Amino acid sequence: xxxxxxxxxxxxxxxxxxxxxxxxxxxxxxxxxxxxxxxxxxxxxxxxxxxxxxxxxxxxxxxxxxxxxxxxxxxxxxxxxxxxxxxxxxxxxxxxxxxxxxxxxxxxxxxxxxxxxxxxxxxxxxxxxxxxxxxxxxxxxxxxxxxxxxxxxxxxxxxxxxxxxxxxxxxxxxxxxxxxxxxxxxxxxxxxxxxxxxxxxxxxxxxxxxxxxxxxxxxxxxxxxxxxxxxxxxxxxxxxxxxxxxxxxxxxxxxxxxxxxxxxxxxxxxxxxxxxxxxxxxxxxxxxxxxxxxxxxxxxxxxxxxxxxxxxxxxxxxxxxxxxxxxxxxxxxxxxxxxxxxxxxxxxxxxxxxxxxxxxxxxxxxxxxxxxxxxxxxxxxxxxxxxxxxxxxxxxxxxxxxxxxxxxxxxxxxxxxxxxxxxxxxxxxxxxxxxxxxxxxxxxxxxxxxxxxxxxxxxxxxxxxxxxxxxxxxxxxxxxxxxxxxxxxxxxxxxxxxxxxxxxxxxxxxxxxxxxxxxxxxxxxxxxxxxxxxxxxxxxxxxxxxxxxxxxxxxxxxxxxxxxxxxxxxxxxxxxxxxxxxxxxxxxxxxxxxxxxxxxxxxxxxxxxxxxxxxxxxxxxxxxxxxxxxxxxxxxxxxxxxxxxxxxxxxxxxxxxxxxxxxxxxxxxxxxxxxx
Ligand code: IVH
Numbered sequence: 001x002x003x004x005x006x007x008x009x010x011x012x013x014x015x016x017x018x019x020x021x022x023x024x025x026x027x028x029x030x031x032x033x034x035x036x037x038x039x040x041x042x043x044x045x046x047x048x049x050x051x052x053x054x055x056x057x058x059x060x061x062x063x064x065x066x067x068x069x070x071x072x073x074x075x076x077x078x079x080x081x082x083x084x085x086x087x088x089x090x091x092x093x094x095x096x097x098x099x100x101x102x103x104x105x106x107x108x109x110x111x112x113x114x115x116x117x118x119x120x121x122x123x124x125x126x127x128x129x130x131x132x133x134x135x136x137x138x139x140x141x142x143x144x145x146x147x148x149x150x151x152x153x154x155x156x157x158x159x160x161x162x163x164x165x166x167x168x169x170x171x172x173x174x175x176x177x178x179x180x181x182x183x184x185x186x187x188x189x190x191x192x193x194x195x196x197x198x199x200x201x202x203x204x205x206x207x208x209x210x211x212x213x214x215x216x217x218x219x220x221x222x223x224x225x226x227x228x229x230x231x232x233x234x235x236x237x238x239x240x241x242x243x244x245x246x247x248x249x250x251x252x253x254x255x256x257x258x259x260x261x262x263x264x265x266x267x268x269x270x271x272x273x274x275x276x277x278x279x280x281x282x283x284x285x286x287x288x289x290x291x292x293x294x295x296x297x298x299x300x301x302x303x304x305x306x307x308x309x310x311x312x313x314x315x316x317x318x319x320x321x322x323x324x325x326x327x328x329x330x331x332x333x334x335x336x337x338x339x340x341x342x343x344x345x346x347x348x349x350x351x352x353x354x355x356x357x358x359x360x361x362x363x364x365x366x367x368x369x370x371x372x373x374x375x376x377x378x379x380x381x382x383x384x385x386x387x388x389x390x391x392x393x394x395x396x397x398x399x400x401x402x403x404x405x406x407x408x409x410x411x412x413x414x415x416x417x418x419x420x421x422x423x424x425x426x427x428x429x430x431x432x433x434x435x436x437x438x439x440x441x442x443x444x445x446x447x448x449x450x451x452x453x454x455x456x457x458x459x460x461x462x463x464x465x466x467x468x469x470x471x472x473x474x475x476x477x478x479x480x481x482x483x484x485x486x487x488x489x490x491x492x493x494x495x496x497x498x499x500x501x502x503x504x505x506x507x508x509x510x511x512x513x514x515x516x517x518x519x520x521x522x523x524x525x526x527x528x529x530x531x532x533x534x535x536x537x538x539x540x541x542x543x544x545x546x547x548x549x550x551x552x553x554x555x556x557x558x559x560x561x562x563x564x565x566x567x568x569x570x571x572x573x574x575x576x577x578x579x580x581x582x583x584x585x586x587x588x589x590x591x592x593x594x595x596x597x598x599x600x601x602x603x604x605x606x607x608x609x610x611x612x613x614x615x616x617x618x619x620x621x622x623x624x625x626x627x628x629x630x631x632x633x634x635x636x637x638x639x640x641x642x643x644x645x646x647x648x649x650x651x652x653x654x655x656x657x658x659x660x661x662x663x664x665x666x667x668x669x670x671x672x673x674x675x676x
Pocket of ligand 1: 083084085086087118119120121122123124125126141178179232293311312315317
């Protein structure tokens, strides 16, 4: 559907403001007034208006949140007021001592100040500078004095206001401080996607937030589900306040989101009660919280208390116990993944870490075991943070009694006895046998999982039985199962068997992206699968794609492209796809498929100096729209784009009768549907 056009500048402004309002309801208040679909419709209307009238585009348009092309590095900026850190306490006594010190510092033994309690969010600290209500500069905390300028990345965060709401007095200058965080659930999902794609996952949500903010390409940051919660201000030229609570209320009115668990209390008992409640909810929270920040509410009193060199006297962090515990390493086993990758797993004496009982933890790979110097029987430190799989972080060697055993990677797969191999130059060992029972089971588990075919009622135990009894050897066999066979399985009643057969049948028309993800092609995670499905109508089309064609797709790099080509070049895989089709599996093209791009199959040459684009950017545009950028003109060239002072290439093009266009025409082509 084509979005209706926005005819006037006023209508455009109105649309920007409506979208801002709804984004605020959604991302800041968490209380939307319209459906997501309605929002998307308005947003598309905005995009088409901006495409038609590039001169209308406002600095605070929601479309600016998509990110800008990569930069070389970050500039630095000195914070006008240093961003200090907080002194830590881990016990109630220390909070008491902190209050006592405050009393003696101001010389008032009776002092019982109001205290604001806030969750201590575990993310990345940032500062946002607004001039006359407009977001102008954003930076990391850095070393507290000097931070890095990451404005473009911060602009992509949906609840960072690009312009302040003006229902209250808008300050001339405002420096807002807050924490950029990622919801634990999103962190887990994205980290898994990164791993699938062969990228290095982040160790915890904090690293994820900090890492995403420091990406040089803000278009990638734009895709990361980051959020901000603000907790204070630096300098302000505007209204003044009596309390911290008032500052937070004002920030909320300006359009910022603050933590939703703020309380104002007096006395240690109330602090302890809040701490206990927050600690109890720690595992169910939307994001990682590593303690409570206790702050003096009265700003005049804060002034009197002042700061020590690194941290203020008016606040303290009351930290939760670390999510680390020690326990005994009972044994080390191996897990064989669907790609054959072998992961050593630690079997542990059960221990509660941050409230969850742990008896297994990953050891990642053989090199890691060696690096940690771990022996079976050792006391080890295990860590669990947020959605992260528990891991062993170190061995405590002091208490060894000589009974500990060293471990080394076995030579054979414990499941199928094939000789394990080591990836070239890699740290990962793998089982090369594609019919290894463990590999088949894990592939099937992946194939039926939520992001793939999402087949209800096919749990791990059932898959194990199906594989052990050789009823299922590959994906296609799943669709050959009938109610009779299924009900002959252990713990499978007639009713569950009927349900499962129905679920299998219902999953035979998956969308192409889900099927692609389910096949388990290396480096093809959910995101890549989606990108491919947006370009190709079906598996046959994709199977024919060349390395170059795949690489020309924006966001598909050479590694992913090679892996896709390799997958479809393999006879066994092609046979598997034929089998799936023979069983009646019919992948459906995804909605919103993108056409191949206006430069599809065309070779474009640039010559002379371009004004509005760098040569790299221009070439990237051609590639992202299916074309090839070349440096020399020949009979195969389809288009030559001439900039200022173009030389012999333009002449040659003319001789060969190749179409020549100006930079401006090129830009118009890139934005149009076709170049004919
Ligand atoms: S107030 C003078 N409030 O903790 C410092 N900080 O160790 C004032 N943090 O770098 C900081 N949640 O990144 C404050 N509700 C909160 C916070 C918070 C997380 C972080 C912040 C800061 C670090 C201080």
